Amino acid sequence: MQNFTATYTDQYQLAMAQVYFKNGHGQNRAVFDYFFRKLPFDGGYAVFAGLDYLLDVLQNLRFSEEDIAYLKKQDFDEDFLEYLKEFRFRGNIYSVREGDIVFPTRPVLQVEASIIEAQIIETILLNLLNFQTLIATKASRIRLVAGDRLLLDFGLRRAQASGGYFATRAAIIGGFDGTSNVVAARDFNISVSGTMAHSFIQSYDEELTAFRAFAEGRPKDCVLLVDTYDTLKSGVPNAITVAKEMEERGQKLLGIRLDSGDLAYLARESRKLLDEAGLEYVKIAASNQLDEYVIKSLLEQQAPIDVFGVGTNLIIGDPDSALDGVYKLAFFEDKPRIKISESLSKVTLPHKKQVFRIKDKNGKCIGADAVGLDTQEKINVMYHPFEPYKSMELGDYEQEALLKKVMNNGISSIEKRNLKEIADYSLSRLAELPIEYKRFNNPHIYKVGISNTLKEERDKLIAEHKI
Numbered sequence: 001m002q003n004f005t006a007t008y009t010d011q012y013q014l015a016m017a018q019v020y021f022k023n024g025h026g027q028n029r030a031v032f033d034y035f036f037r038k039l040p041f042d043g044g045y046a047v048f049a050g051l052d053y054l055l056d057v058l059q060n061l062r063f064s065e066e067d068i069a070y071l072k073k074q075d076f077d078e079d080f081l082e083y084l085k086e087f088r089f090r091g092n093i094y095s096v097r098e099g100d101i102v103f104p105t106r107p108v109l110q111v112e113a114s115i116i117e118a119q120i121i122e123t124i125l126l127n128l129l130n131f132q133t134l135i136a137t138k139a140s141r142i143r144l145v146a147g148d149r150l151l152l153d154f155g156l157r158r159a160q161a162s163g164g165y166f167a168t169r170a171a172i173i174g175g176f177d178g179t180s181n182v183v184a185a186r187d188f189n190i191s192v193s194g195t196m197a198h199s200f201i202q203s204y205d206e207e208l209t210a211f212r213a214f215a216e217g218r219p220k221d222c223v224l225l226v227d228t229y230d231t232l233k234s235g236v237p238n239a240i241t242v243a244k245e246m247e248e249r250g251q252k253l254l255g256i257r258l259d260s261g262d263l264a265y266l267a268r269e270s271r272k273l274l275d276e277a278g279l280e281y282v283k284i285a286a287s288n289q290l291d292e293y294v295i296k297s298l299l300e301q302q303a304p305i306d307v308f309g310v311g312t313n314l315i316i317g318d319p320d321s322a323l324d325g326v327y328k329l330a331f332f333e334d335k336p337r338i339k340i341s342e343s344l345s346k347v348t349l350p351h352k353k354q355v356f357r358i359k360d361k362n363g364k365c366i367g368a369d370a371v372g373l374d375t376q377e378k379i380n381v382m383y384h385p386f387e388p389y390k391s392m393e394l395g396d397y398e399q400e401a402l403l404k405k406v407m408n409n410g411i412s413s414i415e416k417r418n419l420k421e422i423a424d425y426s427l428s429r430l431a432e433l434p435i436e437y438k439r440f441n442n443p444h445i446y447k448v449g450i451s452n453t454l455k456e457e458r459d460k461l462i463a464e465h466k467i
């Protein structure tokens with residue numbers, strides 16, 4: 001676990017916190033919504049990730065002595081610094097479970113805390129949830145096309161510095177099987193694996209000598225990189241020689257890796273050569289700027305690839321690089337709060353809320369979530385949030401409340417799950433989503449609506465704030 005202290009925030013949070021503190025209303029209750037406005041990758045869904053890690057961080061969040069000394073130099077007041085020395089996050093959090101599929105413009109998570117605490121945690125919350133949700137979504141898209149083939153994260157070297165640590169965690173939630181990232185594997189109990197680099201082969205005068213040395217030094221998980229000189233004329237024949245020598249020692253070559261050229265053609269030709277040598281058990285791994293589109297194409301070409309190593313495009317969430325998740329005040333003291341915008345799509349939803357997933361009588365998701373006040377148990381009619389003449393009757397549908405209490409007075413109140421369990425949950429939720437929402441080109445748009453009561457509350461506040 002990385003060591004976060006409470007200065008992992010933006011300066012303006014602390015400036016606002018000091019003023020709340022001085023004005024004496026810092027301890028008054030606030031409700032903030034976490035939501036995003038646009039689905040990444042022009043896709044039809046997102047996979048929510050980062051929550052369980054965030055809860056651990058919040059439970060242990062403190063200003064260290066070093067933090068306080070630093071803030072003293074930044075002109076923060078003594079009495080406020082005294083408060084920060086004792087700072088703890090003691091709020092409640094209501095959230096969708098980590099791994100669930102989520103959609104734009106409706107709350108994914110709500111923080112209910114004193115405004116000062118809620119403000120101080122905003123940045124770290126957004127930092128951990130936005131990035132991991134982005135990467136889990138990318139990973140999930142890659143899993144969708146890869147079927148049951150092994151998916152390995154190779155991205156650490158191309159990650160935005162330490163973002164790679166969290167990206168690896170998120171990749172597993174999205175459906176990857178393992179990683180080359182040793183520190184993330186250690187901390188999150190992920191299966192770790194690796195092959196070899198070109199430098200290893202280049203460091204020997206002969207490719208065959210390099211392969212032999214590796215097979216002798218690492219016989220149990222030996223995967224030979226075959227494209228340093230010539231894949232079909234040199235790499236694969238040398239790998240076959242070494243595999244046969246391993247068999248004589250009672251060992252088995254695990255695989256070969258292709259890292260350049262036409263991966264479908266080279267995989268097919270390599271498979272032929274391996275099979276002709278009686279090495280049907282040797283797996284073929286492929287890497288080189290893979291993403292969901294290239295993997296889909298390789299499988300359409302029936303490339304006999306067993307393992308995909310995906311680096312850059314996964315780890316940075318290419319081409320989107322950020323999820324636009326935001327944190328907006330919805331309730332403070334005894335009043336609902338709103339942020340007005342020229343565009344109705346950017347007007348926030350006031351009040352503490354609940355989100356319902358709408359299902360048919362057989363429990364099948366129909367492609368709609370409805371947002372109501374947290375006091376509502378069911379929503380009979382939902383309205384399009386920005387086009388109010390569009391509505392949908394919901395009376396006959398099952399409604400699953402999605403926001404559950406996950407933190408109570410600063411203590412996590414959910415059972416601990418490992419990443420595999422979160423990934424399995426994610427897969428089960430994705431399986432409930434109709435196929436039209438999962439395609440890459442022009443997916444169906446998931447409907448998100450608001451209840452009549454919430455709409456009236458929002459419109460009342462808009463009218464009150466009209467200048």
Ligand SMILES: Nc1ncnc2c1ncn2[C@@H]1O[C@H](COP(=O)(O)OP(=O)(O)OP(=O)(O)O)[C@@H](O)[C@H]1O
Pocket residue numbers: 259260261262263264265287288289290294297298301
């Ligand atoms: N059969 C294929 N179908 C679709 N995409 C492929 C296929 N084979 C490889 N690719 C992808 O095409 C891109 C190939 O990039 P590029 O043309 O730079 O080749 P390269 O082999 O990396 O070149 P170099 O030999 O310089 O390393 C990569 O993203 C790779 O995954």
Ligand SMILES: O=P(O)(O)OC[C@H]1O[C@H](OP(=O)(O)OP(=O)(O)O)[C@H](O)[C@@H]1O
Pocket residue numbers: 154155157158196197198199259287288289290309310311312313
């Ligand atoms: O293409 P990506 O999806 O980002 O996957 C990771 C890449 O990183 C490695 O190459 P690199 O040139 O860094 O090292 P090497 O010497 O091991 O090939 C590996 O061989 C992959 O090509």
Ligand SMILES: O=C(O)c1cccnc1
Pocket residue numbers: 154155180193194195196257287309311
């Ligand atoms: O193990 C590998 O083959 C590997 C690891 C990181 C990046 N590229 C390849």
